Amino acid sequence: MFQTFTAENSPEQGPPRLIALRRALADAGVQGFLVPRADAWQGEYVAPRDARLAWLTGFSGSAGFCIVLPGIAGVFVDGRYRLQVRQQVAPVFTPVDWPEVSAGDWLRDHLSEGVVAFDPWLHTAAEIAAIEKALQGHPVRLQPTENFVDAVWHDQPGPAIRPAFAHPEELAGESSAAKRARLGAALAAAGQATAVLTLPDSICWLLNIRGADLPRNPLVQSFALLHADGSVDLFAHAAKFSDALLQSLGAEVRLAPEEDFAVALTQLKGPVRVDRGTAPWAVQDLLSHAGVSFVWGDDPCRLPKACKNAAEIAATREAHLRDGAAIAEFLCWFDGRAEAVCGGAVETEIGVVTALEGFRRATNQLHDLSFETISGAGPNGAVIHYRVSEDSNRRLEPNSLMLVDSGGQYKDGTTDITRTMAIGTPPEGAARAFTAVLQGMIAVSRARFPAGVAGCHLDALARAPLWTLHCDYDHGTGHGVGAFLCVHEGPQRLSRVSDVPFLPGMILSNEPGYYREGAYGIRLENLIVVREAAPLAGGDAQRRMYDFETLTWAPFDRRLILVEELSRAERDWLDAYHAEVLAKIGPRVSAEVRAWLERACAPL
Known part of the structure; x- marks a missing residue:
C-alpha cells in the first residue's frame, strides 16, 4: 500500500541508471533522449512496466518528464511537485519549472546541435510538434527511435494482463x-470513415466495460478503431476477455491482438x-507512410x-452518500485521535x-480507492501531491494541521x-487561510x-479570497471526474488554462488550497456537477444558465x-450545506457518529 524506497525505486539508483542510459545513447550516436511519465495511453497512472520516469529518476509524481543530455538531465515538473521532486531525485538530476520553461526552449539553451531521440509511442503528435516548433532554426532535431530506457532496464516488469468485466447498462444509462x-453516425456526417481511439477510459466508456490493468483506475489498456457503421476493432490481449464478455459485446466488436494495431492503421481507408x-x-x-488520409479531431x-x-x-x-457516511465515521474517529x-x-x-x-471497506461496496490517499501531517501537507511512505511517515503533532x-x-x-483538520490549537495564520480557501470553494459552489x-x-472565483491576502496556489481549482x-x-x-465550455452532466472537483512550505497545507474539496439552473424571477428567460x-x-x-x-451569503450557504449533510448522512451512520455529526453540522 505504501511506497518505500527500495532498490527498485530508490533515488540512490538514479546515478548508475543515468550513466547506463547515457552510455546507450552514446553508442547509438544520439545526444539526448526524452523520458516521459506517460505510457502509450497517456494516462495519469502507469503500470509498473511503464514507470520509466520513476525508475530512472526516483520521481513518482503523476506528471512530468526528463530530458537526458550528455552534461545535464532535467526533470520537468509543474507547481504541484516542486517540493516533492527535490526530495525524491538525486543531485545528478536538475529540477526544471514546467510549463514556465518548455522542453523546446530548454533544449535550445542546453544543446548546441545534435539528435534528441524519443519513443514514438510515448509522446503525442501535439507534444512533438510543440518541441519541433521551438527548435526551428536551431541545429537540434528530434528523431523517433527505440526506447533507450527499456534497453538498459534489464528487470523491467511484463505487461499487466487482468480480466475485463462488463459495466451494467443500468449504471451506464x-x-x-x-x-x-450514435458516434458512428456523427463520424459519417463529418465525412470520416474511422476514428482512432487510444484512451482506455474512452474505450471502456464506449464498450461499457471496466478492467484492472492499472492501480486505482478500472481500465482495460487497449486501442480501438471506431468505424462510421458503429462497429469497433478492439486491440487488446485476448486473455483479458472471457467468452461471456465477448459474447455480450456482440459481433460488431471484433477483438484482435494488441500488436496488430500498428498494421491495422496502415490498412485503413480514410x-x-x-x-x-x-x-x-x-x-x-504510420498513417502518413501508408498513404492513409487523416484529419485532426477530438476523440469522439x-x-x-x-x-x-x-x-x-x-x-x-x-x-x-455511501462514501459520505464512511467519511463521517472517519472524521469522528480522527477527532478522537487528535484529542x-x-x-x-x-x-x-x-x-x-x-x-x-x-x-470505506466497511461499506462492503468499495471496489478500490480512486487514488493513493494523500495524508499530510504538518509540513507534509504543504507537498501538494504528497504520498506517504514508510520512510516519510510522520507522527501527528499537537497544534498542527492534517490534510487528507x-x-x-x-x-x-x-x-x-x-478535508483539512486541526489537531489542538491551529497554527498562527492557519484559520485565516482556511477561511479564505473555504470562501473560494463556496464562491464556486454558488456560481x-x-x-x-x-x-x-x-x-478566479476560487482564488479571489486568497488574492486579498496576497496568496495563491499552484494547481488548478478542479478536474473532471x-x-x-x-x-x-x-x-x-x-482552471485558468481550460477553454472547454461547461455542459450539463459534467462532474468536476472544486478544490482551492493554500500551502505554507515547512508548516502546513490547506485544501478543501467537494465534487460538483453542472446542471441547468432554475429560472429566477425577473431573469432573462431567453438566456440559458x-x-x-x-x-x-x-x-x-x-x-x-x-x-x-x-x-451573510457565505454563512447561509455553509449552514444550509451542513444541514443537508446531517439530513443525508445522519441516517447512514452509527449513533455515536450521528451525535458527533450533529455537533459538527450545527449552525454557525
Missing part, C-alpha cells in the same frame, strides 16, 4: 450498441480522425463521456490512511474529497453562469473557520 451507433492531443505520435506517422468519446446521463448522475449521487495526540498518544500518517480505507485527500471507486461512482462559460472564467472510471477525467477542468449541484457531503472543521470573516 445507455447500451454500447447505442453509443457506437479519412481517419486522429486526436492530436492524445494519440501517440506513431499513429500519424471524450465529450459524451464527460456529460453524464441521468442514470450515471443518479448512481454517483448514491456512491457519494489523544494532544494528550501524548502516538498517531501517524499511515495510521490515518489505514483507518480511512477501513471505513482521498477517494473511492464504487461500481456506481467515483469519489474524491479533501450561476451562462452557457459557453469555461473553467478559465470561473477559476469519471463515472466508475478515472478520478481525473478530461476534457473539462476548472447553468449552476452546480454538490455531490460531496461532509462537514468542514469549525475550529478553523473565522465566522466573522464570512459574508
Whole structure:
C-alpha cells in the first residue's frame, strides 16, 4: 500500500541508471533522449512496466518528464511537485519549472546541435510538434527511435494482463450498441470513415466495460478503431476477455491482438480522425507512410463521456452518500485521535490512511480507492501531491494541521474529497487561510453562469479570497471526474488554462488550497456537477444558465473557520450545506457518529 524506497525505486539508483542510459545513447550516436511519465495511453497512472520516469529518476509524481543530455538531465515538473521532486531525485538530476520553461526552449539553451531521440509511442503528435516548433532554426532535431530506457532496464516488469468485466447498462444509462451507433453516425456526417481511439477510459466508456490493468483506475489498456457503421476493432490481449464478455459485446466488436494495431492503421481507408492531443505520435506517422488520409479531431468519446446521463448522475449521487457516511465515521474517529495526540498518544500518517480505507471497506461496496490517499501531517501537507511512505511517515503533532485527500471507486461512482483538520490549537495564520480557501470553494459552489462559460472564467472565483491576502496556489481549482472510471477525467477542468465550455452532466472537483512550505497545507474539496439552473424571477428567460449541484457531503472543521470573516451569503450557504449533510448522512451512520455529526453540522 505504501511506497518505500527500495532498490527498485530508490533515488540512490538514479546515478548508475543515468550513466547506463547515457552510455546507450552514446553508442547509438544520439545526444539526448526524452523520458516521459506517460505510457502509450497517456494516462495519469502507469503500470509498473511503464514507470520509466520513476525508475530512472526516483520521481513518482503523476506528471512530468526528463530530458537526458550528455552534461545535464532535467526533470520537468509543474507547481504541484516542486517540493516533492527535490526530495525524491538525486543531485545528478536538475529540477526544471514546467510549463514556465518548455522542453523546446530548454533544449535550445542546453544543446548546441545534435539528435534528441524519443519513443514514438510515448509522446503525442501535439507534444512533438510543440518541441519541433521551438527548435526551428536551431541545429537540434528530434528523431523517433527505440526506447533507450527499456534497453538498459534489464528487470523491467511484463505487461499487466487482468480480466475485463462488463459495466451494467443500468449504471451506464445507455447500451454500447447505442453509443457506437450514435458516434458512428456523427463520424459519417463529418465525412470520416474511422476514428482512432487510444484512451482506455474512452474505450471502456464506449464498450461499457471496466478492467484492472492499472492501480486505482478500472481500465482495460487497449486501442480501438471506431468505424462510421458503429462497429469497433478492439486491440487488446485476448486473455483479458472471457467468452461471456465477448459474447455480450456482440459481433460488431471484433477483438484482435494488441500488436496488430500498428498494421491495422496502415490498412485503413480514410479519412481517419486522429486526436492530436492524445494519440501517440506513431499513429500519424504510420498513417502518413501508408498513404492513409487523416484529419485532426477530438476523440469522439471524450465529450459524451464527460456529460453524464441521468442514470450515471443518479448512481454517483448514491456512491457519494455511501462514501459520505464512511467519511463521517472517519472524521469522528480522527477527532478522537487528535484529542489523544494532544494528550501524548502516538498517531501517524499511515495510521490515518489505514483507518480511512477501513471505513470505506466497511461499506462492503468499495471496489478500490480512486487514488493513493494523500495524508499530510504538518509540513507534509504543504507537498501538494504528497504520498506517504514508510520512510516519510510522520507522527501527528499537537497544534498542527492534517490534510487528507482521498477517494473511492464504487461500481456506481467515483469519489474524491479533501478535508483539512486541526489537531489542538491551529497554527498562527492557519484559520485565516482556511477561511479564505473555504470562501473560494463556496464562491464556486454558488456560481450561476451562462452557457459557453469555461473553467478559465470561473477559476478566479476560487482564488479571489486568497488574492486579498496576497496568496495563491499552484494547481488548478478542479478536474473532471469519471463515472466508475478515472478520478481525473478530461476534457473539462476548472482552471485558468481550460477553454472547454461547461455542459450539463459534467462532474468536476472544486478544490482551492493554500500551502505554507515547512508548516502546513490547506485544501478543501467537494465534487460538483453542472446542471441547468432554475429560472429566477425577473431573469432573462431567453438566456440559458447553468449552476452546480454538490455531490460531496461532509462537514468542514469549525475550529478553523473565522465566522466573522464570512459574508451573510457565505454563512447561509455553509449552514444550509451542513444541514443537508446531517439530513443525508445522519441516517447512514452509527449513533455515536450521528451525535458527533450533529455537533459538527450545527449552525454557525
